[in-house]
Amino acid sequence: MFPLSPITERGSHLELFCSLGKKLYPYKNASHIIWTINGNRIPKENYIIVNDSVAGVVIHNFTYGEANVKCYVDFPVEKQLLAHTEVKSGFPPQRPENISCINYGGQNITCSWTFEKDTNIETNYTIIGSKHPDLKDQFLNYTWRSKNSSRLWNFSTKIFYPEFCIQLKLENRLGKAESSCIPQRSEEILKLDPPPVKVKKIPGVKKMLTVSWGGDMEESKCQIRYRNLMQNDLKDTHIVSNISLQNDFNLTNLWSFTEYAVAIRCIVHGSRFWSEWSREQKGITEEEAPSKEVDLWRVLGKCQPNGSRQIHLFWKQLKENESLGIIKGYRIRCFTQSNRSQACAENTTNKLVTVQLTEEAYLISVIAYNAAGDSPEAVLTIPSCSEESQDQPRVVMLNASALNEQMIVEWKTDPDIHSFVIEWYDVLETNASERSWQYVKNASSWIFQKGAFEQYKCYNISVYPVYKDEIKAPSSITTYFEEGRPSHGPAAEVENIDKSEATIKWKEIEKASANGDIINYTIFYRPEGGKELGKTVNASLLQYRLKFLQANVKYTAHIMASTIAGGTNGSAVTFITNQLSVVEIIFINVFAVMVMLCLITFGLLWALKRRMLKRIFWPKIPHPKLPEMIPGNLEKQLKEPQSEENTVIPEIISILKVGDHDKRQLLDFEDCLGQTKVTEEGAVCLHEASGSGGHEAIKPLLQTPTTLGQQLVPAPVSQQPPLQRSEESLSEHCQKSNHSNEEKQDQPNTKEKTEFNPYLRNSVHTREFLVGENLSFSKKTGRKKETVPGAPCRSSDNGQQYVALDAVVL
Structure with a gap:
């Protein structure tokens, strides 16, 4: 076969020839030659007959990267292989463009370029460095071979010239290409290494950090990048530019007791390349007294006959930008509203406290403190027992609905009320500390943030109006954020079985397993070998009297509890109806008793009045x-x-x-x-x-x-x-x-x-x-x-x- 191991340009036509040889020529001719490519037979219309012993084939639009082409001679039993070859395709090299070099730290030079199209075959790359554009006084001439197109080349040299040029030559079996000598200036291609950075705070100085870095930066300028790690948002990253002739810098107007991440990069004057950003270093500013009072809430216990009651106080932990330090504890004080005498005082590190008060009205204050000072005082008014019992809800038309994975609460109230407290909790939760609340102002609706509610749980949502700094009686509603099928169906029991009737009873599904509001129950019952029947009843019913049953027949029944999301069947129960009804059994028993009484009466009369009865009968x-x-x-x-x-x-x-x-x-x-x-x-x-x-x-x-x-x-x-x-x-x-x-x-x-x-x-x-x-x-x-x-x-x-x-x- 010839040519042997050809390389052709991809997408072009390929011609191959095969000879029978002297041994086969007397018996066969070129018309008996068969061609295959990668095991697939080539159609005969592509065959070429050169003479009696030589045949060729034309492969149009050759797009294989590599292909195996074989020629056979046709025999009656099995065709015989004559020759085979590997054919490759690629592209001739193109002139490289955008040649640029970078000098990293004055030690290594890295050059890069681009091509319009890769060659996809082995190509020789030659880079030449010279002091002059006419390639005289070459200080660099290096050649390497690569199958794939090489777009980047690194070399190390200690010989640097203020000006030099770089040329790139490429050659493969399909062609050659070379670039012109591209001039380079050492000052422009110099790229510094990132400097080492340190971040520290100054004792006693609030809201400031000092940043320092090393290295000789007399002929360079730098940039400082810092960001607040509590916000964790790259958009809030700040950059300080044009810092020169110094090795430290003070960052001011920062948040107190806040952690920052700082990085630096520099550039030499006259260079086109900034250094890479240094590794980020972290620092925390000095503490400060908390800037905001705690978010305080309470749960009122019932007033006891002796006049005492429990008040559960709990509050939210201050955010870092509000606490401005490490909170060491909380101070709680209780005062009667009438004479402002102190009724309780307690210091605690918990976020939940229970205090025992009388039936009077109280003022309760909570202060959070850290090493730098105290937070503003959070005050809460506790109404007296008589005020609490006489207070009427002022929030009307309360409604809650789930939309787009969020809970929306709407209400109406008096126009002179502008502040509200929204409280929500799982109805199955008995711990008061698990309650959530939110203060809202100047609104008649509220959209809860995502993740505040879980699916298949029933929540109690209450809206408390705040009037003249006093929390009034709430309006409440219970709802599900997302309903589902009940986890299990109700277990059924059958009682009062009669000839044609039976009473089926079941227990209400517990709230934790209902996964929604039960809207109805469906009783399914089926006689043995018969058709299943069903009856749907209201969710308030827990029993049903089945009627028109067949006598002395085995029945199978089960109950399905349904929510708006669907229903779940309970376990099945079987029962057999009686052959006689209760009325029939009572009638038979009464008749038998009457007969027995008559026989007993006649026996007694016979024993006592035998002679008289004998004369009568x-x-x-x-x-x-x-x-x-x-x-x-x-x-x-x-x-x-x-x-x-x-x-x-x-x-x-x-x-x-x-x-x-x-x-x-x-x-x-x-x-x-x-x-x-x-x-x-x-x-x-x-x-x-x-x-x-x-x-x-x-x-x-x-x-x-x-x-x-x-x-x-x-x-x-x-x-x-x-x-x-x-x-x-x-x-x-x-x-x-x-x-x-x-x-x-x-x-x-x-x-x-x-x-x-x-x-x-x-x-x-x-x-x-x-x-x-x-x-x-x-x-x-x-x-x-x-x-x-x-x-x-x-x-x-x-x-x-x-x-x-x-x-x-x-």
Whole structure:
């Protein structure tokens, strides 16, 4: 490849050529050569075919600082590298301008120059120093090489001439350039070194500092620069010029007990260059008595019943330009306003003092002092307890708002009040010394300086009017400088859970975590697997009754507290509604109690009035009276073998369909009848066998004149149930019975047919009397017929059997 390692002017066209070589020429030609630059293939339209073995490439507008150009021969599998070279670009040197030299302290010379454009390639720099412009009598000829443009050159020499010239030559591969020989004068280019400086105060002399410096400055002039370090503002820097022929200077009209920084620079007469500023030296002026009284304020305690109260006094530290020295302490004096007698005296180094006073009005003075003297007296009036309670606020329409990171307070008051005290503090701060205040005159608004308030804190701002040197009752307002979301949400609790209602309660967020004024609370609640619902309530409410809930369902609820900046959710709480409401539970309990009371009452009545209740609910139902039997015939039939037709006892017993208990009693009754002789004891046996009152009608059985041998054939009676019979049917039945008795005399056999009646208690059977052929009653017996007392149907004169009322009606 040729040319090898070329250097071209940046932005120009570059031509490169590549040869195949003798080995490849028989097989390939120049058309198979490929060019790349920095790995990127160059388009074929830039290729040049010189002959069969040589090809070239043209790179237009070459702007690379350095580039790697390669040529390849094309092969089917992989192209083969033929050659490569590094190409650099730059600019030819230009004529240097603005050549100037500086002689530092008469020992070193430094020259500098400027170029319109850098070369960006290695360039040779040659500086030539000569006594004459035609470069004769050269005392300096020095050459160096630099890739970057060199704009500064230093050299040391002890040979100085009043006048000499400096020439600069430059050369690289793209061209050459040189300057003319620039004349220089040693007096004009001399630059002194900065002098050493000292600053001190003169004892007993106020507001003055003495500045001194070293070195031989007979043929030079100097400047002094000083500034107040308390102000820390370079605009307040003062310069004193044209100081000559001396090595010290007094700075006057300074602040007392103030630190200053002082620096000096000098220049030789006839030179163009000032020396550099010396290192700053500091000095403090003498102390002086404080020039201003302390900024005094107070916080009044409550008047106690015994007439005493606490007064908290505090004041701001004086600034350095006001204290004019080191404050060593404060003197506090208290005087009654009535007779100016001293009530308290105290010396302290603190900025907060608490004094115990009575309910009278007082004057309190505070004086700050240093080594040089006392400050003016600061006086404050303390009203009496009665004046404080009767004083009414004179500041109206107080308003506070934050705008552009500043707090603005506006108010209106009486036109004769021109002085005010603005007090502000964090409402959560209990220490009185943390309060801030500011005296304002001839204003109805105040803009606080930045940084006086912090975000998310609630401040109490009060405006006190000052009238005739007395501080009157204030007007106050609480506000936030900047509000934010609450730090945390309220914790919820659920009470009084019912079937469809529940009460959710929460506590008010403490002021330190609210980060603003709470404007509302939002209750969010959601049934399990359902949609979340919400209800917003006023900030004054701390509980809410949720209604229209689903019964026996699990709910999740939480409370969100909101300020104007946004809201924060509290912790969630879960609860399950009841399956029954309170009213339903009370009704069920009342009903159960009433049932229990009824059962207990009935039990007590049963225990106490069992027999009476038994007669009411289970009345005794007597059996109908059996026919009269003759004792002789009864005894005879008891001795004779009884046939099934002539058996009296079974027919007597068959009248009733009884239970087990009654069967046992009837068996006893049969045993009694089984005796060979019926006596009075037999009658007793029959009575005992009857047992219950339901069978007492069997008692007179043995007393009847009829014999057991006579067959009882009942007469036919109506088959209607006894409960459906009226009194008329009963009377008709009795008449039929009397008539049947007359027929029974002619009928030797009488059979009794029994039938069960379900309407009778104690399994009593109703009966129909059938007239038998063998049934006959003697009319000649003349025996008195026995009757059951109270029976409705009575027997006739001829001894006809009757039917008892109890056998028909319950």
